[in-house]
Amino acid sequence: MFGLILRRLMASIPTLLAVVFLSFFLMRFAPGSPFDGERPLDPETRLALDAAYGLNQPIIVQFGRYITGLAHGDFGPSLVYRDFTVTDLIWTGLPVSLLIGALALLLAMAGGIAIGLAATLRPNGPLDRSLMLCMTLLTALPTFVTGPILALVFALWLGWLPVAGWGDGAPVYLVLPVLALTLPTMGAVAKLTRAGLAQIMTQDHIRAAQGRGISGWRLIARHALRPALLPVISYAGPAAAGLLTGAVVIETIFALPGLGRYFVQGALNRDYPLVMGVVTLYAALIVLFNLIADVLYGWLDPRVRG
Amino acid sequence: MTAVLDYRNVTVAIEGRKVVQNLNLAIAPSECVALVGESGSGKSQSWMAPFGLSPGVAGGEAYLCGEPVIGADAASLSALRARHAGFVFQQPLTSLSPHLNIAAHLTEAFCQAGAALPDQDTLIAALVDVGIDRPAERLRQFPHRLSGGQRQRVMIAMALAHRPALLIADEPTTALDATLRREVMDLLNRLCRDRGMAMLLISHDLASVASIADRIIIMRQGDMIETGPSDQILSQPTSDYGRELLAATPRLTDPIPVRPVIGAALLAAQDIAVSFPMPGWRRPHLQAVADASLMVHEGEAVAIVGGSGSGKSTLARAIARLGPCDAGEVTWRGLPLPPRAKMQAHDRAGFQPVFQDPVASLDPRWRVADIIAEPAHHLGRGASRQFVLSIMAECGLDANLADRRPHELSGGQAQRVAIARALITDPAMLILDEATSALDVLVAGRILDLLRRLQRERRLAMLMITHDLAVARQLCHRVIVMDQGRIIEQGDTEMLIRAPHTDISRALIAASQ
Numbered sequence: 001m002f003g004l005i006l007r008r009l010m011a012s013i014p015t016l017l018a019v020v021f022l023s024f025f026l027m028r029f030a031p032g033s034p035f036d037g038e039r040p041l042d043p044e045t046r047l048a049l050d051a052a053y054g055l056n057q058p059i060i061v062q063f064g065r066y067i068t069g070l071a072h073g074d075f076g077p078s079l080v081y082r083d084f085t086v087t088d089l090i091w092t093g094l095p096v097s098l099l100i101g102a103l104a105l106l107l108a109m110a111g112g113i114a115i116g117l118a119a120t121l122r123p124n125g126p127l128d129r130s131l132m133l134c135m136t137l138l139t140a141l142p143t144f145v146t147g148p149i150l151a152l153v154f155a156l157w158l159g160w161l162p163v164a165g166w167g168d169g170a171p172v173y174l175v176l177p178v179l180a181l182t183l184p185t186m187g188a189v190a191k192l193t194r195a196g197l198a199q200i201m202t203q204d205h206i207r208a209a210q211g212r213g214i215s216g217w218r219l220i221a222r223h224a225l226r227p228a229l230l231p232v233i234s235y236a237g238p239a240a241a242g243l244l245t246g247a248v249v250i251e252t253i254f255a256l257p258g259l260g261r262y263f264v265q266g267a268l269n270r271d272y273p274l275v276m277g278v279v280t281l282y283a284a285l286i287v288l289f290n291l292i293a294d295v296l297y298g299w300l301d302p303r304v305r306g
Numbered sequence: 307m308t309a310v311l312d313y314r315n316v317t318v319a320i321e322g323r324k325v326v327q328n329l330n331l332a333i334a335p336s337e338c339v340a341l342v343g344e345s346g347s348g349k350s351q352s353w354m355a356p357f358g359l360s361p362g363v364a365g366g367e368a369y370l371c372g373e374p375v376i377g378a379d380a381a382s383l384s385a386l387r388a389r390h391a392g393f394v395f396q397q398p399l400t401s402l403s404p405h406l407n408i409a410a411h412l413t414e415a416f417c418q419a420g421a422a423l424p425d426q427d428t429l430i431a432a433l434v435d436v437g438i439d440r441p442a443e444r445l446r447q448f449p450h451r452l453s454g455g456q457r458q459r460v461m462i463a464m465a466l467a468h469r470p471a472l473l474i475a476d477e478p479t480t481a482l483d484a485t486l487r488r489e490v491m492d493l494l495n496r497l498c499r500d501r502g503m504a505m506l507l508i509s510h511d512l513a514s515v516a517s518i519a520d521r522i523i524i525m526r527q528g529d530m531i532e533t534g535p536s537d538q539i540l541s542q543p544t545s546d547y548g549r550e551l552l553a554a555t556p557r558l559t560d561p562i563p564v565r566p567v568i569g570a571a572l573l574a575a576q577d578i579a580v581s582f583p584m585p586g587w588r589r590p591h592l593q594a595v596a597d598a599s600l601m602v603h604e605g606e607a608v609a610i611v612g613g614s615g616s617g618k619s620t621l622a623r624a625i626a627r628l629g630p631c632d633a634g635e636v637t638w639r640g641l642p643l644p645p646r647a648k649m650q651a652h653d654r655a656g657f658q659p660v661f662q663d664p665v666a667s668l669d670p671r672w673r674v675a676d677i678i679a680e681p682a683h684h685l686g687r688g689a690s691r692q693f694v695l696s697i698m699a700e701c702g703l704d705a706n707l708a709d710r711r712p713h714e715l716s717g718g719q720a721q722r723v724a725i726a727r728a729l730i731t732d733p734a735m736l737i738l739d740e741a742t743s744a745l746d747v748l749v750a751g752r753i754l755d756l757l758r759r760l761q762r763e764r765r766l767a768m769l770m771i772t773h774d775l776a777v778a779r780q781l782c783h784r785v786i787v788m789d790q791g792r793i794i795e796q797g798d799t800e801m802l803i804r805a806p807h808t809d810i811s812r813a814l815i816a817a818s819q
Contacts, residue, residue: 204400207359211395212418212464213388215380222414226405302448303404 101244116193138187196228237293392465569604609778658728
């Protein structure tokens with residue numbers, strides 16, 4: 001197990017380098033510059049700015065400098081938020097995104113697996129059918145539809161919760177964004193759990209366990225659930241990285257100061273170091289969560305441990 | 307004495323179709339009754355449906371230890387199974403939960419009838435009883451670490467852990483290789499007699515149950531055809547079907563079949579080696595085949611025999627360029643065969659494979675005629691419908707099967723389709739990888755007859771992988787015995803059977819007797 005983790009971490013280094021390389025050059029080849037505004041700058045100021053940030057050097061030198069900085073844990077300065085480094089911005093945005101994402105992930109996994117289990121108890125019964133219909137709807141509805149609907153119903157009409165904003169992380173402000181973020185993932189988790197269980201329940205080892213007089217909840221919980229969760233885990237790994245690093249749409253709708261917002265603004269402003277920083281962080285998290293998913297895989301199914 | 311299991315006019319229907327009719331049987335303590343029949347005879351449904359382990363609907367009356375089985379609600383039936391019955395299934399590889407270790411399985415089995423948690427010594431003793439080596443270590447292992455034979459032994463230990471009154475064993479040895487079959491059967495027999503347990507044994511192979519069953523019931527298409535004490539059924543079966551079943555199992559004592567004359571060298575393999583990477587930090591390699599050389603002549607049938615894991619299939623695949631091959635050279639009619647990645651259709655035309663699982667080796671979406679014609683298309687020749695039908699007829703397939711799909715075929719028909727597909731390129735040699743071992747005794751016997759006819763009429767050479775010497779003897783001039791990836795003995799079939807030089811060969815011979 002330890003060997004597997006180490007091997008995977010080593011293998012992730014070239015992946016991360018490729019991501020950094022591609023995103024660096026893609027950003028630079030996109031038209032526009034961080035200093036293009038409504039009003040063109042006069043050429044002298046422009047040159048001074050380029051020189052100050054090293055943008056007048058050959059691109060390959062810039063890349064080399066960026067990689068060197070990255071190796072020292074330095075994401076560079078933000079070109080648009082002039083008084084902040086990218087590291088500062090990430091440290092402001094990341095905790096918000098992490099909190100909302102982690103809550104949504106937990107809720108989606110717990111709720112999805114519970115709903116999948118409930119549906120499996122009476123396969124093709126009315127509960128199963130109606131739950132699965134709801135879950136299909138949830139996965140089908142994008143967050144930019146569920147988000148505003150939730151805000152409309154619970155904030156504007158019922159007035160139970162604030163419409164948007166962060167409120168310094170007060171719990172009431174978290175409910176709606178977390179919920180909007182949870183629902184589609186929960187739908188997918190529920191459907192995958194249900195499908196996984198349905199497949200496992202026809203297998204030989206289940207019939208053998210039934211022969212030993214094991215039935216109902218015990219049969220599902222002890223003999224079926226763990227192998228049935230394999231597809232859920234392979235879905236949840238990448239999904240978790242997406243949830244935790246800032247759901248761009250949700251953060252925009254609910255005006256949250258998370259990472260996603262910086263990402264969008266950075267891209268629009270050609271704030272090269274900021275976009276690069278967020279992309280690198282995102283890639284690293286994807287690698288990390290896929291690794292966690294692999295470790296969980298090994299726990300769920302000893303056969304993959306080798 | 308009251309019967310442990312008592313069936314009175316039991317019927318089973320699946321989706322309204324009767325699959326078992328008016329089955330009567332009674333098993334006393336310490337008694338073993340065998341239900342024998344080919345697939346589709348209803349022998350498995352006759353216990354699974356009444357015991358609530360299949361979707362079938364059971365009618366009539368059945369009692370386990372005096373308590374009604376048919377008509378009981380799911381909860382009380384589940385409790386009844388847990389208390390009084392133990393089950394051993396055909397599929398040892400998949401009947402254990404993959405994520406629970408052996409200790410967890412055994413503990414559950416010990417506690418299923420309400421007993422207290424067993425201690426480590428009890429678990430170890432249970433494994434020792436069923437003949438598992440290094441039991442303390444095995445307890446911590448997960449099922450995939452155990453071989454098929456070991457898993458079946460664990461299943462048996464679990465089925466007996468709660469001291470049930472009845473053991474139901476459904477084809478307990480069919481998925482095991484020949485040397486293990488006898489051992490596992492003897493183990494079941496000994497444990498049942500020692501503990502005074504009643505046993506219901508289900509099998510397609512009359513010969514294999516003969517030594518341990520007290521009484522035998524022969525079933526066909528849901529009906530009881532014949533019933534009586536074992537020795538009576540074995541010595542003088544009263545029904546034609548019983549006689550047919552009895553004759554179907556090949557034996558080493560059968561008369562020596564006439565074998566075709568052999569010609570020039572066809573295929574020669576020199577110093578073949580294959581290894582597989584194993585999981586682990588240092589990436590060790592498992593040497594699956596080492597220094598294996600063999601030769602097949604025109605019209606000659608050569609068997610590679612050995613237990614599971616002996617490397618016999620790996621060797622055949624390496625030779626046929628169907629699997630990895632690390633080292634060694636293969637020549638076909640004197641010319642070297644290119645490595646696997648460079649093989650073209652015409653390189654393969656001379657030797658065609660037939661695999662163990664007939665249904666899995668046919669594409670489920672294709673029609674039979676297209677499946678058979680495919681190799682000819684790859685050769686650029688194509689095959690006319692007329693030609694496909696003539697090959698089908700040669701393989702004993704009716705012309706009206708040409709437009710069916712594989713799932714509409716029986717196992718025997720599917721294997722005939724696979725053979726027809728192999729013949730369409732007019733090969734000089736067939737490679738048969740356990741081609742009859744997934745089939746019922748009767749069906750396997752008919753496939754062997756077909757192969758023998760093809761061998762005679764087409765002067766086909768064969769490379770046959772099998773774990774059963776008696777099957778090999780039906781066709782093969784020579785036998786090659788493998789163990790742990792090496793060829794340990796080879797020679798003329800009759801000579802080798804009469805005077806084996808190695809223990810492995812002796813064990814294989816004993817298993818086929």
